[in-house]
Amino acid sequence: MSYIEKAKEQLTDLVGKAVFSSSSGGGAQTVTISRPQAEVEPFWRDPEKLSQVLGDLAEVRSTGPRSYEWVLHSADEESITWDTTLETEEDGLRFVGATDSGDPAGAVEIRVTFRVGPRDLGTEVTLRVKSPVPDLLTGPATFKVLYRARALLQTGELPTLAHNPSARAAAH
Template identity: 45%
Template structure:
């Protein structure tokens, strides 16, 4: 009796039930202590997008309203996503060029923060990846954007000494 076939089918059905509901929309929000016009301009620049997505994606402009997002650059699993940019009142959307239904998109919503405290930015990421993967990336992008806009630099652990001696020092 061949038991591998039915087991494989059951595994595939189970995985589709686990992963499919998780795919969808991840939403994060942050208040940035900068004027709204400055914040909106920041998100339109592909170099800034690459900076906030450092380690996640590299963003390059292909046309005036098209961007290419390269994920996992330098690996065998490198993926590219081409988007067109839609700018409307209070929002910027990066919509997948090959997605006529607009299901794969990054949507940034802008609002004035209360008491002139800056700009409230909400990011909604909708795509084929599970929410467990998109939510941390959305949070990281907002966190880094806020740091860049408010301080001029993004937080990083690069070149951060741990205070421990390296293996070569311990052998001596």
């Protein structure tokens, strides 16, 4: 088998896994961030940084030493508010709480786990979300949050197309 055929086979397997995992309605998403865990973990405790990576999905506010308020923005409906408590676990962090409706079905859990990345090249971060709004912060949205967190931690900037000058007169 040639290298190109092997690469095609691996790429096909990877795409199949990605499509299957996003169509299954959630699950865990993982990225490797080229930073040590000592830098990555405090990032997930900072409500301002969390608000940055959530972008237009939600904002996070600290309401106490281990308490966070998550305000989920929706174009069609009123905002949903989650009050969570941050719990430290052996392998990561967990935000646990409920929505402002008090409905037990509205339980919220956001779990972030950390482990040493492949070949000691950073930190592998896994994000699992259980939200009262089906598929809102799962699948592609969860990956987007991780992608943006990785970009912010590695480069200090969030990827964006806003304010992208082209230097052409017609673009103004």
